[in-house]
Amino acid sequence: MSDIRCAELRFEYPGGVRALDGVNMSIRAGERVAIVGQNGSGKTTLVRHFNGLLRPTSGTVTVGDADSSRTRVAQLAASVALAFQDPDKQIFAGSVESEVAFGARNLGRRGQDLSDAVEGALESVGLGGEKRTNPYDLGYSRRKLLTIASVLAMNTPIVVLDEPTTGQDLRGVRIIEAIVKQLGNDGRTVIAVSHDLRFVAENFERVVVMRQGKIVTDGPPEQVFAEESWPTLRSTNLEPPYAATVGARLGLGSTPTLASVVEALES
Amino acid sequence: MLALERVSYRYPGAPRLALRDFTLTLNDGEVVGVVGASESGKSTLALVCSGLAPRSIGGSLTGRLLVDGDDMQGRPMHEMAAHIGICFQNPTSQLSQVAATVFEEVAFGPLNLGLDRLEVARRTTSALEKLGIGSLAERDPERLSGGQMQLVAVAGLLAMDPRHLVLDEPTAQLDPAGKRLVADSLASLARSGTALLIAEHDTDLLAGLCSRVVVLDTGAIAYEGLTPEVLADERLTEFGIEPPSDVALRREVESAGLHLDLPA
Amino acid sequence: MVTAAAAVVLGGVFWPLVIVLGAVLIPASIAGVLPTLLRYSILFSLPIAISALLVNLFFFPGGQTILFQIGPISATAEGLSFAIEILCRIAAFSGAITLFYLTTKPTELVLDLERRGVSPRLAFVANASVQTVPAMAERAQQIVAAQRARGLDTEGSVWRRFRGLVPIVGPVVLGSITEVEERSMALEARGFTRPGKRSLLWFPPDSPLQRIFRWLLVVGLGAIVAARAAGLI
Numbered sequence: 001m002s003d004i005r006c007a008e009l010r011f012e013y014p015g016g017v018r019a020l021d022g023v024n025m026s027i028r029a030g031e032r033v034a035i036v037g038q039n040g041s042g043k044t045t046l047v048r049h050f051n052g053l054l055r056p057t058s059g060t061v062t063v064g065d066a067d068s069s070r071t072r073v074a075q076l077a078a079s080v081a082l083a084f085q086d087p088d089k090q091i092f093a094g095s096v097e098s099e100v101a102f103g104a105r106n107l108g109r110r111g112q113d114l115s116d117a118v119e120g121a122l123e124s125v126g127l128g129g130e131k132r133t134n135p136y137d138l139g140y141s142r143r144k145l146l147t148i149a150s151v152l153a154m155n156t157p158i159v160v161l162d163e164p165t166t167g168q169d170l171r172g173v174r175i176i177e178a179i180v181k182q183l184g185n186d187g188r189t190v191i192a193v194s195h196d197l198r199f200v201a202e203n204f205e206r207v208v209v210m211r212q213g214k215i216v217t218d219g220p221p222e223q224v225f226a227e228e229s230w231p232t233l234r235s236t237n238l239e240p241p242y243a244a245t246v247g248a249r250l251g252l253g254s255t256p257t258l259a260s261v262v263e264a265l266e267s
Numbered sequence: 268m269l270a271l272e273r274v275s276y277r278y279p280g281a282p283r284l285a286l287r288d289f290t291l292t293l294n295d296g297e298v299v300g301v302v303g304a305s306e307s308g309k310s311t312l313a314l315v316c317s318g319l320a321p322r323s324i325g326g327s328l329t330g331r332l333l334v335d336g337d338d339m340q341g342r343p344m345h346e347m348a349a350h351i352g353i354c355f356q357n358p359t360s361q362l363s364q365v366a367a368t369v370f371e372e373v374a375f376g377p378l379n380l381g382l383d384r385l386e387v388a389r390r391t392t393s394a395l396e397k398l399g400i401g402s403l404a405e406r407d408p409e410r411l412s413g414g415q416m417q418l419v420a421v422a423g424l425l426a427m428d429p430r431h432l433v434l435d436e437p438t439a440q441l442d443p444a445g446k447r448l449v450a451d452s453l454a455s456l457a458r459s460g461t462a463l464l465i466a467e468h469d470t471d472l473l474a475g476l477c478s479r480v481v482v483l484d485t486g487a488i489a490y491e492g493l494t495p496e497v498l499a500d501e502r503l504t505e506f507g508i509e510p511p512s513d514v515a516l517r518r519e520v521e522s523a524g525l526h527l528d529l530p531a
Numbered sequence: 532m533v534t535a536a537a538a539v540v541l542g543g544v545f546w547p548l549v550i551v552l553g554a555v556l557i558p559a560s561i562a563g564v565l566p567t568l569l570r571y572s573i574l575f576s577l578p579i580a581i582s583a584l585l586v587n588l589f590f591f592p593g594g595q596t597i598l599f600q601i602g603p604i605s606a607t608a609e610g611l612s613f614a615i616e617i618l619c620r621i622a623a624f625s626g627a628i629t630l631f632y633l634t635t636k637p638t639e640l641v642l643d644l645e646r647r648g649v650s651p652r653l654a655f656v657a658n659a660s661v662q663t664v665p666a667m668a669e670r671a672q673q674i675v676a677a678q679r680a681r682g683l684d685t686e687g688s689v690w691r692r693f694r695g696l697v698p699i700v701g702p703v704v705l706g707s708i709t710e711v712e713e714r715s716m717a718l719e720a721r722g723f724t725r726p727g728k729r730s731l732l733w734f735p736p737d738s739p740l741q742r743i744f745r746w747l748l749v750v751g752l753g754a755i756v757a758a759r760a761a762g763l764i
Contacts, residue, residue: 039412039442053676074684082680088709089670090677092701102698106682136705141305150681167356167439169305169468170509195442198512237444242471242512249530258519265525314716323719345725353720360713363721364662365641365655371732376721378730379651387730423721 002064002079002157002189003028004050009059011045011213019045021213022059029157032180032190034200037210038237043193046210047160050191051080063158078107082160083151087143090150096122096138097131099146103154121153124182126175141172148179158189165196177203197241201225201256211236226254269293269316269351269431269462274330276315281326285311287487289330293431293464298457300473300494301466303483304507309466311486313435316464318347334431345380352424356436358416361423362408369411369419370395370404376427387426394425397459398452414445418452431462438469450476470498470511482506568629576625580618587614642731651729667707674702 004027011020019042027033035043048054049061052073061068063079081103084090093099097118104117122128125145127138135143144167151159164176180203183190194200200207200221207224209217209232217224217232225233225244233240240256247255252264269292276286286308293299303309314320321328322344332339334350355361366372373394377387395401398418403411408419417437424432434453438446450472457463457476467473473480473494480497482489484506491497499514509515520527591610598606645654675685678698684691 038444048676051680053679072684072686073679074682074686077680077682084673084677084680086673088706089674089702090681092678092698092705103681106684139306154681167436167468170504170507171304173509197443237442239443243516246516246527246529250528258516261516262520262523262525265520265527266523317720319716319720323716343724344719345722348720348722353717355713355717357713360710361717362714363655363659363718364666364714365658374732378732379722379725381725381727381730384730384732387732420717427721 003062004080004158004189005060005062006046006049007060007062009046009049009061010057011042011049011054012057019213020049020056023213023215025208025215025218027189027191029189030184030187031206032184032204033192033206033208034204035191035193035208035210036195036197036200036238040212041210041236042213043210044162045213047082047162047191047193050076050158050160051082052076053082074106077103077154077156079156080158080160081151081154081156083148083162083164085163085166087140087147090147091135091143094134095131096127096133096135096146099135100150100153103150107154117153117155121149124152124175124179125149126171141168144168145172145175148176152179156188158191159183161190161192161194163194164192165194165199173199180204197225197238198243201241201243202258209233209236209238221256222254222260225256268295268333268335269464270331270333271316272331272333274315274328274332276311276320276328277326278311278320279325283486285486286315287485289315289486289488291481291488293462295430295462296457296460297479298453298463298465298477300477300480301464301483302468302470302473302480302503302506302508303466303489307483307507308486309483310435312483313353313433313464313466316431316433317351317353318342318344319353322347348376348427348429349380350429351431351433352421352427352429354417354421354424354432354434354437356439358413358420358440359409361420362416364409366408368404369400369406369408369422372408372419373422373426376423380427390426390428391422394422397425397456398422399455412445413441414448417441417445417449421449421452421456425456425461429461431464432456433464433466435466436468437465438467438472446472468509470503470509474498474511474513482508568626571632572622572625572629575629576621580621583617583621584614587611587617642733643737645729646731652723655723663707667703670706671699671703674699674706 006023006025009020009023010018012018021042023042023046035046037043045054049056049068050063052068052071055069063071063076066076066079068076091099093102100118100121101114104114109117119128122131125148127142127146127149130138135146138146144164148161148164151161161176165173168176177199180190180192192200192204205220207217207219207221208215209224216236217229223229225240227244227248230240243258243261244254244256247253247261247264252261255261255264271289271291274286274289275284277284289312291299301309301312311320314324315328315332318332318339320326339347339350363372363375366375370391374387374391377390382390392401395404398421400415400418400422403415403419408416411419421432421434421437437453438449441449446469453463453465454476463476465473465477477494479491480494481491482497482503489506490500490502497503498511503510510518517527587610588606589604589610591607591613593609596608598608598611600606641654641658645651678695679685683695683698685695
């Protein structure tokens with residue numbers, strides 16, 4: 001099983017912008033982690049180190065046994081599949097089916113094995129009936145689900161989703177929540193970068209908050225969204241999810257999720 | 268005042284109508300929200316209101332679009348632009364790319380109208396001030412944050428002096444700070460008299476801005492009314508829309524048989 | 532400055548180009564771009580300069596005075612003097628073009644043209660096209676990253692990398708088209724399609740002195756050509 005470990009990770013973009021300033025963290029196999037922070041905090045830069053797209057300026061990133069700076073991205077992709085935020089910067093195939101098959105095919109799957117993977121992925125995003133459709137005949141939110149399906153079909157132990165709920169309607173968000181849950185049940189690691197703190201609080205067991213290239217808080221939602229942590233959140237320009245604010249107003253303790261509010265009221 | 272009377276629209280070569288028998292009035296200074304699942308017609312509505320459909324993208328339109336009682340049929344796009352502005356969700360693709368500063372970017376529209384330089388400068392300054400971005404005037408528009416870029420886009424539209432603005436998911440691609448920036452600016456814009464029609468998924472945002480909300484479903488109005496009633500209505504989720512946070516919480520609590528008493 | 536450079540280019544028809552170089556190097560140091568100018572123009576003209584030198588040095592027809600020999604081929608003095616002439620022209624030519632390129636901002640050039648009557652829409656296209664290149668390059672970079680994340684091998688064999696072009700070129704083109712569509716709608720919504728002239732906020736200033744200078748250059752060029760034709764120089 002693959003852990004991800006970052007030790008003293010520093011990264012500077014050419015031009016001198018320091019995007020990561022000494023990140024130390026590890027993600028255990030099977031964890032569901034959300035990485036949050038405002039634009040420019042380093043969250044996207046961090047996850048691009050997990051599959052070797054970016055290599056540390058100093059420090060190390062290890063995925064399982066592999067040192068990311070010594071492994072080809074195409075090889076790391078067999079362990080870590082990363083779905084980018086903008087579907088229109090990925091989609092190239094003429095049919096939904098071939099688009100979803102792209103990643104899995106790159107990893108060497110063929111024949112029945114490949115079509116099963118594609119079928120399964122399409123079902124989980126609700127595009128099962130659109131195999132032959134041209135991706136550009138789908139609306140934006142379904143194109144986004146398509147790119148997530150493509151990553152799911154790669155069947156990697158670690159899945160990284162970059163802003164999966166941005167631009168999604170209710171149905172799209174529910175589908176993504178179901179996917180996160182299913183991946184967790186299957187023992188796969190899910191890492192999501194997201195602005196949507198409600199989505200984060202409701203679906204992830206661990207929240208990593210970043211600011212200016214450093215991790216400022218790292219823990220379960222109950223801790224990260226508790227009232228004591230609000231000053232830290234606000235210093236990164238984030239607001240706690242609504243459920244947490246209600247819990248605080250009613251003196252119910254830390255209630256990051258809707259269910260936790262109900263639970264607190266019941267007791 | 269902007270009025271759509273029984274408007275239907277079909278995209279060029281499309282089998283179905285994207286907008287069906289749509290009737291809506293947007294009064295001066297009003298802020299009206301439009302919600303609906305993806306592909307329910309929100310973007311189409313925005314394109315029709317602005318005049319881009321059918322003038323720029325083709326397709327066929329039936330029904331009437333009226334501004335202050337005048338039928339806009341056949342009026343060219345640059346005339347429409349003086350009445351109704353349209354803001355899209357992608358901040359970068361609205362930049363002209365030929366302006367070195369925000370000031371020049373915002374001035375782009377009035378310059379197209381061939382107005383004299385003093386008038387252009389007056390309108391540009393006024394638009395920047397209305398949105399509170401006067402301090403960005405000398406900045407390179409390509410180097411701004413998403414939220415700031417959206418405000419520049421809106422300023423660019425305001426400089427055309429329209430009395431109505433249509434916004435198609437203006438905050439969809441912004442981070443929370445950007446969303447708040449744009450929401451606050453839109454609120455103050457509405458207070459200064461511009462009528463706004465905002466299509467959004469984010470019902471929390473609309474709850475704070477709009478007096479009325481229209482719910483779209485497959486191109487037609489499913490139901491409409493005053494904001495609090497529409498957003499608290501149980502049918503909202505059936506139409507694929509996430510209710511605002513407070514409504515969602517209340518529902519969750521009440522379905523467990525409990526009661527939520529929020530102090531003011 | 533624009534027309535000055537052009538005139539210099541056209542004026543390169545005879546040997547005393549060394550003088551003409553003065554019209555390149557001196558303005559360059561005034562504009563503060565001398566080091567960059569030297570770097571770029573030498574870089575660009577190097578291949579052609581070297582080949583011109585070698586060809587003429589060794590293979591100049593009718594070359595009599597032999598300077599030295601390498602194996603069967605010999606370098607001639609006549610060839611050398613002709614080669615030097617050519618090098619001077621190349622230097623003036625590339626120097627002038629580089630000067631033009633370094634001292635003119637595309638936006639200013641376009642605004643100036645628009646002021647003099649070029650259609651605003653054409654001017655816009657010229658201006659925006661310059662900006663498109665870096666935007667497209669950035670888009671291409673992001674697309675490459677996204678495809679690599681799905682296992683596209685860009686570090687393997689040449690053949691694999693070649694096959695990898697389709698998943699990159701596709702979205703670059705499609706995405707650029709989509710962005711162009713969105714941008715053109717946004718621009719139309721700001722009155723871009725109104726027929727007639729646009730106003731201009733500002734345009735590059737043009738003093739009488741500059742105008743006189745430009746005319747002098749054109750006249751001087753004409754005189755040089757005439758004198759050359761008449762066999763005077």
